[in-house]
Amino acid sequence: MATSPANGLPRWDADPILIVEHLFMRFGGLIAVNDLSFKVGRGDITALIGPNGAGKTTVFNCITGFYKPSEGRLILAHGRAPTPGEIAEVTRIGERSLVGRNAGVFLLERMPDYRVSGEAKVARTFQNIRLFTGMTVLENLMVAQHNALMAASGYSLKGLFGLPGWTKAQKAATAKAEYWLDKVGLTDRADDPAGDLPYGAQRRLEIARAMCSEPILLCLDEPAAGLNPRESLELNTLLRAIRAEHGTSILLIEHDMSVVMEISDHVVVLDYGTKISDGTPQAVKNDPRVIAAYLGVDEDAVEEVEAELQLDTNPTGAGA
Amino acid sequence: MAVQTAETAPPAAANPVLGPAFKDALIVGLIALGLFGPLIGFETVIIDGALGLAYRPSLLAIMVGIIFFGRLLLNLTLWSPNRKPSTHTGPTLFDRAGTVMGPGVKPALLAFAVLFPAIAIFSLGGLNESRYLIDLGILILTYVMLGWGLNIVVGLAGLLDLGYVAFYAVGAYTYALLATSAPINDFFAGLFGATFWANWAFWICLPMAGIFAGVWGMILGFPVLRLRGDYLAIVTLAFGEIIRLVLINWVDFTNGGAGIASIPRATFFGIPFNAGPDGFAALFGLPFSPMHRIIFLYFVILALALLTAFVTVRLRRLPVGRAWEALREDEIACRSLGINTTTTKLSAFATGAMFGGFAGCFFAVRAGFVSPESFTFDVSAMILAIVVLGGMGSQIGVAVAAAVMMGGMEMLRNLGFLKQVFGNDFDPSLYRMLIFGFAMVAIMVWKPRGLVSTRDPTIFLKERKAVSGDLVKEGHG
Ligand SMILES: Nc1ncnc2c1ncn2[C@@H]1O[C@H](COP(=O)(O)OP(=O)(O)OP(=O)(O)O)[C@@H](O)[C@H]1O
Ligand SMILES: [Mg+2]
Numbered sequence: 051m052a053t054s055p056a057n058g059l060p061r062w063d064a065d066p067i068l069i070v071e072h073l074f075m076r077f078g079g080l081i082a083v084n085d086l087s088f089k090v091g092r093g094d095i096t097a098l099i100g101p102n103g104a105g106k107t108t109v110f111n112c113i114t115g116f117y118k119p120s121e122g123r124l125i126l127a128h129g130r131a132p133t134p135g136e137i138a139e140v141t142r143i144g145e146r147s148l149v150g151r152n153a154g155v156f157l158l159e160r161m162p163d164y165r166v167s168g169e170a171k172v173a174r175t176f177q178n179i180r181l182f183t184g185m186t187v188l189e190n191l192m193v194a195q196h197n198a199l200m201a202a203s204g205y206s207l208k209g210l211f212g213l214p215g216w217t218k219a220q221k222a223a224t225a226k227a228e229y230w231l232d233k234v235g236l237t238d239r240a241d242d243p244a245g246d247l248p249y250g251a252q253r254r255l256e257i258a259r260a261m262c263s264e265p266i267l268l269c270l271d272e273p274a275a276g277l278n279p280r281e282s283l284e285l286n287t288l289l290r291a292i293r294a295e296h297g298t299s300i301l302l303i304e305h306d307m308s309v310v311m312e313i314s315d316h317v318v319v320l321d322y323g324t325k326i327s328d329g330t331p332q333a334v335k336n337d338p339r340v341i342a343a344y345l346g347v348d349e350d351a352v353e354e355v356e357a358e359l360q361l362d363t364n365p366t367g368a369g370a
Numbered sequence: 371m372a373v374q375t376a377e378t379a380p381p382a383a384a385n386p387v388l389g390p391a392f393k394d395a396l397i398v399g400l401i402a403l404g405l406f407g408p409l410i411g412f413e414t415v416i417i418d419g420a421l422g423l424a425y426r427p428s429l430l431a432i433m434v435g436i437i438f439f440g441r442l443l444l445n446l447t448l449w450s451p452n453r454k455p456s457t458h459t460g461p462t463l464f465d466r467a468g469t470v471m472g473p474g475v476k477p478a479l480l481a482f483a484v485l486f487p488a489i490a491i492f493s494l495g496g497l498n499e500s501r502y503l504i505d506l507g508i509l510i511l512t513y514v515m516l517g518w519g520l521n522i523v524v525g526l527a528g529l530l531d532l533g534y535v536a537f538y539a540v541g542a543y544t545y546a547l548l549a550t551s552a553p554i555n556d557f558f559a560g561l562f563g564a565t566f567w568a569n570w571a572f573w574i575c576l577p578m579a580g581i582f583a584g585v586w587g588m589i590l591g592f593p594v595l596r597l598r599g600d601y602l603a604i605v606t607l608a609f610g611e612i613i614r615l616v617l618i619n620w621v622d623f624t625n626g627g628a629g630i631a632s633i634p635r636a637t638f639f640g641i642p643f644n645a646g647p648d649g650f651a652a653l654f655g656l657p658f659s660p661m662h663r664i665i666f667l668y669f670v671i672l673a674l675a676l677l678t679a680f681v682t683v684r685l686r687r688l689p690v691g692r693a694w695e696a697l698r699e700d701e702i703a704c705r706s707l708g709i710n711t712t713t714t715k716l717s718a719f720a721t722g723a724m725f726g727g728f729a730g731c732f733f734a735v736r737a738g739f740v741s742p743e744s745f746t747f748d749v750s751a752m753i754l755a756i757v758v759l760g761g762m763g764s765q766i767g768v769a770v771a772a773a774v775m776m777g778g779m780e781m782l783r784n785l786g787f788l789k790q791v792f793g794n795d796f797d798p799s800l801y802r803m804l805i806f807g808f809a810m811v812a813i814m815v816w817k818p819r820g821l822v823s824t825r826d827p828t829i830f831l832k833e834r835k836a837v838s839g840d841l842v843k844e845g846h847g
Contacts, residue, residue, distance in 0.1 A: 116702070164705045164709055168709075169708075180702060182700055183841045184825055184841045184843055185695060185699060189692060192829060193692050193693065193696040193709075197708050200689045200690065203690075206685065206688050209687075210685070224829070241835050246841065260707075
């Protein structure tokens with residue numbers, strides 16, 4: 051799954067959709083993200099894990115434009131992997147993006163949050179759910195299609211007079227919303243206020259809402275938090291379906307190891323803002339640094355374990 | 371401690387109510403005495419050109435008495451520990467009345483508004499006798515329109531705007547300045563005849579006033595809208611005052627505090643309301659009456675208000691309207707969905723300002739005179755109170771609130787009976803605002819989310835269900 055047979059490279063190296071390079075994020079004296087580099091493969095489910103306060107949400111906020119990174123480059127590639135020449139070119143000319151016919155390179159650190167979503171097509175969910183609670187479930191999904199509908203309504207002029215082009219677009223948008231309602235099993239609750247839904251349903255609605263904006267990369271901040279085991283299983287199925295049927299790449303933060311090991315193709319481990327491991331779930335699971343970080347063993351002990359296992363500190367050597 | 375004992379004790383009969391209630395009322399009465407003593411007990415008077423003090427013990431006694439007995443009454447009834455707390459949430463009587471009468475309310479109110487001049491004329495027995503009522507109707511409709519306009523900004527987009535009166539002023543002055551401008555008059559006189567501009571100025575300036583106010587909304591909105599919450603409120607308040615101060619001080623342009631008089635009156639689409647041979651009355655074969663113009667103005671403001679409502683209802687169902695409401699619910703989530711919050715806020719600000727501009731233009735043509743005095747903060751506060759009282763985001767609630775507030779304010783002018791309580795030199799009109807304030811507080815306690823607290827969804831799959839007000843957010847900025 052994770053390796054492309056052609057050249058033996060893991061997919062995140064062969065065809066990355068997102069390349070994070072030397073990302074730093076400082077809050078005053080606190081360095082929340084410290085020289086982080088990793089790649090997200092196109093069509094992969096990538097998990098970003100790490101203990102509490104490791105800086106995972108901060109990385110998400112940098113990718114989606116909510117924070118401006120202190121340093122670093124965030125490259126998002128539409129269509130195919132960008133060539134080093136293209137990346138150098140867009141960096142040099144000082145534009146936000148370089149878009150060709152079948153491919154595009156976006157420098158996310160140069161884009162404000164709404165453009166990351168609207169133009170670069172990166173959608174996200176939040177660790178503490180952010181639904182429009184006073185609006186109905188269906189309305190939440192309609193708001194997610196704002197940019198497409200805005201253009202179809204002639205920036206409100208066509209819509210004000212109810213011209214046919216607008217009516218058709220509205221019907222299509224409703225159909226898409228219905229499709230996603232069906233996918234997340236909320237069709238019966240379509241006309242209820244989003245704030246009335248139980249917690250698990252709110253989490254699924256937030257994913258459906260993000261998907262209604264037609265992203266190529268979906269960033270999920272702890273989607274399984276607070277879900278019971280059955281809901282957690284359903285979530286795995288949903289994420290796999292999203293990847294299989296829509297080709298959307300998924301980057302997720304998760305604490306629940308069973309979920310991570312079950313569905314991800316690639317795992318990146320963060321501790322104190324630094325990457326300590328990067329590779330397939332199997333490789334990461336056996337990485338002594340990861341074990342140490344999760345069990346809270348101190349550094350000396352890690353070195354001992356490493357010596358015993360005679361392992362490289364970075365088993366796959368990916369990233370950088 | 372007192373609360374705890376009240377909670378743990380069995381509810382009936384166990385609590386001695388009278389003693390503590392009396393004690394509490396006594397303490398409050400003493401506090402009132404201390405506060406009112408200097409404030410009400412003394413009065414400064416001029417005796418032989420020198421400042422002296424007079425005493426008003428009876429008024430002081432009445433005030434303290436009201437507080438003491440009021441508190442005692444509340445302690446024994448509403449605040450009594452033996453009283454079971456009412457845990458009534460969800461739709462209130464007004465909401466339920468709304469759902470029961472639901473589809474009938476709006477057409478009924480509309481029919482009443484359309485027939486109002488006829489009802490006034492017949493019930494009061496004549497054109498001239500109905501003038502007071504129809505004037506009141508015009509006033510109420512002006513505030514309904516202003517309320518609906520501000521509702522877009524505050525109720526839908528959740529942006530607290532305390533300077534809405536600025537756009538009302540821009541609209542009024544746009545019409546006043548353009549209509550009285552000699553060069554424009556001369557220009558049109560050369561083209562279409564001497565009376566063209568006087569007869570058509572209102573109809574030409576009305577859209578311009580709206581557009582102008584809308585543009586001003588954007589100009590003011592641009593620097594302001596990156597602020598949130600309290601800061602936004604304070605800066606919009608300041609902008610409202612700045613516009614008024616500019617109108618006062620830029621004497622060359624606006625004629626300062628003296629205002630602009632002899633603004634051309636409204637015409638029946640070019641036909642003036644006068645007694646001459648080309649006037650409205652002569653052309654339609656009616657005996658001349660100044661009331662024709664007033665009734666016509668009533669229908670103009672009714673049409674403008676309905677236009678506001680129509681556009682708002684339409685916009686709510688468009689992506690831009692949904693984005694406004696989403697912005698009120700959660701701005702960060704909006705940005706994560708690709709919504710440009712700056713332009714969305716600006717569009718709400720400009721749309722609201724535009725309707726304020728229309729209303730301002732109407733104000734100028736109705737009064738025939740504008741001065742900065744008409745655009746004080748009071749007006750902004752009044753419009754905002756109407757929106758909050760009506761239930762933010764609700765069209766019908768705002769209309770009812772405007773009628774209640776403006777009608778109520780008028781009724782409070784006739785407080786003659788208070789003279790019988792407080793003596794003949796008591797001026798009841800001074801207490802209008804006090805009573806008004808009490809009423810507002812009472813309503814906010816009783817219905818904190820306004821008269822209509824539910825939200826009507828803009829789209830539905832199977833069934834239109836109202837969203838409970840508890841879930842709807844007020845917005846943060
Ligand atoms: N806006 C901010 N200002 C200052 N410090 C911040 C800010 N955001 C995050 N931090 C700090 O950065 C560090 C990383 O926080 P972050 O929320 O990214 O952790 P996390 O990995 O998502 O943790 P969790 O698993 O608990 O969600 C924390 O020490 C946090 O206090
Ligand atoms: Mg986090």
